[in-house]
Amino acid sequence: MLDTIINTLIHPRKALRDHRLRQAGIAPQDFHNYHLAWLMARKFNLVLDIGAARGTHTLLFHRLFPDANIVAFEPIPKSFDELVRRTSGQPNIKCYQCALSDRDGTANLHLGGPRHLDTSSLMPMSEGQEELWPGSNSRQCLEVQTRRLDSLVQLKGNERVFVKMDVQGGEIITINGGVNMFSAVDTVVIEASMQSLYTGGPTFHELYERMCGLGFVYAGIIEQLYSPTGSGEVIQSDVIFRRGTRNP
Numbered sequence: 001m002l003d004t005i006i007n008t009l010i011h012p013r014k015a016l017r018d019h020r021l022r023q024a025g026i027a028p029q030d031f032h033n034y035h036l037a038w039l040m041a042r043k044f045n046l047v048l049d050i051g052a053a054r055g056t057h058t059l060l061f062h063r064l065f066p067d068a069n070i071v072a073f074e075p076i077p078k079s080f081d082e083l084v085r086r087t088s089g090q091p092n093i094k095c096y097q098c099a100l101s102d103r104d105g106t107a108n109l110h111l112g113g114p115r116h117l118d119t120s121s122l123m124p125m126s127e128g129q130e131e132l133w134p135g136s137n138s139r140q141c142l143e144v145q146t147r148r149l150d151s152l153v154q155l156k157g158n159e160r161v162f163v164k165m166d167v168q169g170g171e172i173i174t175i176n177g178g179v180n181m182f183s184a185v186d187t188v189v190i191e192a193s194m195q196s197l198y199t200g201g202p203t204f205h206e207l208y209e210r211m212c213g214l215g216f217v218y219a220g221i222i223e224q225l226y227s228p229t230g231s232g233e234v235i236q237s238d239v240i241f242r243r244g245t246r247n248p
Contacts, residue, residue, distance in 0.1 A: 025086055026060045033222045033238075034064060042186060044068050044162040048153070050100055050174060051166035053118055055083035061164070062090060068162075071153055075099035075109055075144040076120060100167065101146035102176040108141040121168035122146070123198035132197075132228055132235065149178025163188045169201025172210055182214055188241045189222060194234050204239065217244035 018028040045068050047061045052072035061070055070093045074080045080097045087093045099109060099122055112119035116136040119125070125137045163185050167174050171190060175182055182188075188211070192204040202210070208218060222238040 024059060024063065025056065026063060027056055030057065030060050031063075034060060039187070040064065042160060042162065044160050044186070046159040046161045047071070048149075048161065048163045048181075049073070050149075050163060051168070052083050052095070053079050053166070055086040057164055057166075058083065058087055058093060058095075061162075062087075062093060065162070068092065070094070071096070073098060073100055076111075076117065076142070079117065096147070096152060098145040098147045098152075099170070100149050100174045100177060101170065102148065102173040104147050104151055105145075106143050107146045109144045111138045111140045111142055112136050113138045118166075119168055121170060121198050121201070122173070123169035123201045126196050126199050128195060129197040147177075149174065150180045151177075153178075153181060155181065155184050159184060161185045163190075165189070166191045169193070169198025171207055172202050175210060175214070179214075186243050187219075188216065190239050190241065191236055192239045193236050197235075204237070207239075211241045212244075215244055216241035 021028045021031050044065050047065055047068045047070045049058045049061060049070060049072040052058050052074040055072065058070060058072045061068070072083060072087070072093065072095045074083050074095070075098055077097070080095065084095050087095060099107065101107065101122060107122055110121050110124050111117070113135040116133060119129070119133070119136045130137050161181070161184055163182075165171060165174060165188065171192070190207065192207050193201065194204055196203055211218075219240040219242040222240060224234050224238075225236040227233040227235050
């Protein structure tokens with residue numbers, strides 16, 4: 001509390017902005033992570049929020065790219081209802097209740113525990129995940145609709161596309177179901193795991209190879225998640241990939 005008061009006195013404009021961001025449902029740290037000059041200069045007109053959860057990043061992207069059409073995807077009913085509620089009244093935001101995959105149909109979503117709902121995945125959780133975050137696996141499943149990105153969103157040919165992907169081990173199947181879309185994507189931010197947290201899910205190295213094969217280049221990270229054990233080990237990173245000038 002004292003730190004907050006001191007920060008407000010030293011940086012009054014930043015404190016006021018952070019207060020307004022919170023009022024708008026946006027985490028200030030997320031704003032600072034994404035409010036980058038090079039990213040703003042891209043002038044995206046289509047933003048895909050894949051794994052939108054309750055819409056925190058959806059609202060952030062609407063603020064950063066107010067003229068862009070934003071499409072958000074979230075399969076968990078409770079989270080989806082909150083996403084729709086928070087983005088209602090914004091005509092350029094469209095929400096789909098589904099999990100993106102490499103096929104249209106249904107699949108079992110492996111649900112996270114009560115305090116770990118955002119760890120839910122189409123892929124079973126590994127033992128390593130449970131060791132790091134006890135209670136993250138509810139051992140319950142929910143049947144959800146799966147859709148291919150290419151069957152939901154059609155390109156018009158003049159879009160500059162930005163993608164944020166947070167799909168807990170489902171990265172490769174999401175990409176495989178949206179190869180046409182990804183051929184037009186300019187910039188991607190993907191939550192990538194440094195170790196296997198989901199059975200069948202890719203590590204960063206596997207994801208890196210797949211993205212390079214699609215013509216992207218690694219462009220750094222936005223944020224890292226460290227081991228809750230206090231070891232300092234990096235478990236996940238929000239990795240930036242940008243469209244390259246060559247296809248490795």
